[in-house]
Amino acid sequence: MPKAALSTGAVVGLALRIVDDRGPAALTLAAIAAEAGVSTPSLYKHVRDLAEVKALVSAAVIGELADRVSAAVMGRASDDAIRALLTEWRAYVREHPHRYAAVIQRPEPRAAEPGARLLDAINASLHGLGLDETTAVHVARCLRSTVHGFVSLESEGGFGLPVNLDESFELLVTMATAGLRAALQEG
Amino acid sequence: MPKAALSTGAVVGLALRIVDDRGPAALTLAAIAAEAGVSTPSLYKHVRDLAEVKALVSAAVIGELADRVSAAVMGRASDDAIRALLTEWRAYVREHPHRYAAVIQRPEPRAAEPGARLLDAINASLHGLGLDETTAVHVARCLRSTVHGFVSLESEGGFGLPVNLDESFELLVTMATAGLRAALQEG
DNA sequence: CTCATAGGCTAATGCCATTAACCAAACGGC
DNA sequence: GCCGTTTGGTTAATGGCATTAGCCTATGAG
CATH class of the missing domain: 1.10.357.10 (Tetracycline Repressor, domain 2)
Known part of the structure; x- marks a missing residue:
């Protein structure tokens, strides 16, 4: 398995940063993936969907x-x-x-x-x-x-x-x- | 000009109905257009964009x-x-x-x-x-x-x-x- | 009667979420 | 040390949405 760069917690952390910097409306999976330097679908390995990210945030x-x-x-x-x-x-x-x-x-x-x-x-x-x-x-x-x-x-x-x-x-x-x-x- | 079926006010009225029935998250131009029996881009003849609809609502x-x-x-x-x-x-x-x-x-x-x-x-x-x-x-x-x-x-x-x-x-x-x-x- | 325009349409673009199919690296058991 | 399974990543594809551009036509003003 390619060096686990991400984790659910890391995703939430990036999500929090995005929310802080750009507001709740800017919280998208695409934005998180960009922040993480990873492709959007990769996030689904750590999180069920955008709704879950929002719940965790x-x-x-x-x-x-x-x-x-x-x-x-x-x-x-x-x-x-x-x-x-x-x-x-x-x-x-x-x-x-x-x-x-x-x-x-x-x-x-x-x-x-x-x-x-x-x-x-x-x-x-x-x-x-x-x-x-x-x-x-x-x-x-x-x-x-x-x-x-x-x-x-x-x-x-x-x-x-x-x-x-x-x-x-x-x-x-x-x-x-x-x-x-x-x-x-x-x- | 094809019989003015719509108007800004009518759009807002339909928007209110959608909000009532399906909640604010369901308020989309596509939904309004469907409700009006019209194509989505037609709405732009009566309203600047979705943000304006929301403001009017x-x-x-x-x-x-x-x-x-x-x-x-x-x-x-x-x-x-x-x-x-x-x-x-x-x-x-x-x-x-x-x-x-x-x-x-x-x-x-x-x-x-x-x-x-x-x-x-x-x-x-x-x-x-x-x-x-x-x-x-x-x-x-x-x-x-x-x-x-x-x-x-x-x-x-x-x-x-x-x-x-x-x-x-x-x-x-x-x-x-x-x-x-x-x-x-x-x- | 004519013609400008209002008010509709289709086509196209681009962003987003989500799913499917695939691939390679790391770990566990032997 | 070797092998297969799992894990965490990839690209490609689909479908919903907003928005823009360009077209077309009935209508109403003159």
């Missing part, structure tokens, strides 16, 4: 994000933890906007493990609030929606007006923490 | 959403208005999940007018709060992020767990209204 990105936010949340509690969660999430996306845009949100088996770790990180930011199982799910969804909405709009250039984005995000964090506190008291 | 969807949300907010104020804004926004997306997923968020000249109307609707939900110009922008961004995050995750099937979504959304609305109230007092 998603999983990789979610995994990185999970690591980042897990670390950020660790050792913090309540408002402080939630602030860290949201802030670090946004920081990651700002560092790798194309990467985040490449993530497929629909649950996918290959992304299940990193997805679970990300969910764990969210839940970790909620520890100590004494939430029951179901409420924790609702709260986690709300926090995820909140950050996801902001960072995806931000990274896709969805905010047009020339007004400071950091201040908007600061308000978002305040609204989330204060809103959560209030909602938990009422409900 | 985005504009149409944003316009519909703006109409719905405007009507829902009209005559309401404060928490009531914000609740109506978020709820109607979600209702529209649930009725047309593929349509919403087809929207390109990046500001685009062709979508500027409906985009402005949508922004107006958001701002209308804020009237009476006495916000200065800049604060209103921040708040509008936060509300948009909040709904957008939730409904895009929901419409893409991003929420996996078998826990009631209406309850999650209800919490989101409560968090948003209470959070906004609190944030405006603090800041």
